[in-house]
Amino acid sequence: MINILTTHWSDFVHGFGITLLASIIALIISMILGTGFAILEVLPNKFVNLVARIYIEIFRNIPLLVVTMFFYVVVTQFIKMNGLVAGTIGLSLYTSAFIAETVRAGILSVDKGQMEGARANGLTYWQAMRIIILPQAFKIVIPPLGNQFINLVKNSSILAFVAGFDLMYQGNEIASTTFDTIDTYILVGVFYLIITLPLSYYMRYLEHKLA
Amino acid sequence: MAMIEFKNVEKYYGDFHALKNINLEIEEGKTVVLIGPSGSGKSTLIRTINGLEQIQAGDLTVYGENIAKKKSDMNILRKNVGMVFQHFNLYANKTVLENIMLAPRIVLKRDEKENREIAEKLLEMVGLSDKGNSYPDMLSGGQEQRVAIARSLAMKPKVLLFDEPTSALDPEMIGDVLEVMKKIARDSDMTMVVVTHEMGFAKQVADQVIFMAEGAIIEKSPAKEFFENPKEERAKQFLSQVLNH
Ligand SMILES: Nc1ncnc2c1ncn2[C@@H]1O[C@H](COP(=O)(O)OP(=O)(O)O)[C@@H](O)[C@H]1O
């Protein structure tokens, strides 16, 4: 195992870097989109609610692989993009639907009196949302959000299907050249843990700190 | 000029007729107490004054602005009209001082130093100077409500609305909150509209009492007259019920 690690160190590190990069970018995009669509779902406007609902249901109910393939195979015919970009977009949109559902639940669990108090106090809807409601909503949904983040990192292995050169892709390459599949995939798993474990502990720390 | 004026106001929740032909003038600086049985529309009426509920017909003028018009700006209206709720509605994620200072800072753009001075003075006024850095969930209900009053006052509103401010409080907490409200009624030129079941408070500080039932104003009289000599049968009945409790 040590042998594989040392001989393919740069491949592992490269894959690890891509996985980390794609995860961070997808996390940022999916948080922005997810929070945005969560707000659109609770906004007092039926049409906007419907648009948000459709978006969420589409990306929540189609397999990640299908979403990603759509960007890699179909969309690339109109807009040039490599596997890494297509995969990261697929991952972002897919995850954003789950984050939207999570954040929406958080917003709805904040006491309605908070918005009324803020509006009566002179704040606009958006000020109340940003300063009063969302901070309370996020605090409530830190544990399920943590799950979504961890799923996102693991799901980034979708990049392997679209030549995204991520950790999983490198693992496949190494395994097929060395034939040492067991050791290779164990190492790949360990590299994923290097991202997911600290993430998991950080979310727990946040949960306790803000409780 | 009346500070608040209802003219033939109608309010519906779907098919339900919640306010029926409301006509009412409230003069600047006066304290008006709104009473009536549960479900009679007191909350609905008071909430139309700051636009938390929209009306479907009639005119409602607050501080010279007809807020029944589609285009009227609720955010400007709410700078002039404060509200204190039954369940306080303090910002759970902000300290007591931040609760008071937030809206003046972002809505009125009040200078930070002045903002803090005003907030601290108000906390002193409601007897909670030592609670500035506490969070709402560390306070008792009575303390929360006094902070809520301070938060409303910090905006220096023309009108202050109270919707059953003591109904969610333990009996021993009610006195402190009523004291603060009496102080405001006596010492300031604020126009106050108060929904309450505290008849003692009404007798002491109300200029006018309005009795509602089933979405309509049944009787409006000067406070003394209302308590000593109510005109309408339903008001008499209601009074005998609440006073004999
Ligand atoms: N948001 C609402 N939707 C539908 N009906 C409502 C709503 N708010 C109040 N009502 C109804 O309007 C009537 C008056 O309610 P409310 O103004 O809260 O009365 P009060 O404050 O005097 O107890 C009640 O019958 C109540 O059920």
Ligand SMILES: [Mg+2]
């Ligand atoms: Mg009520």
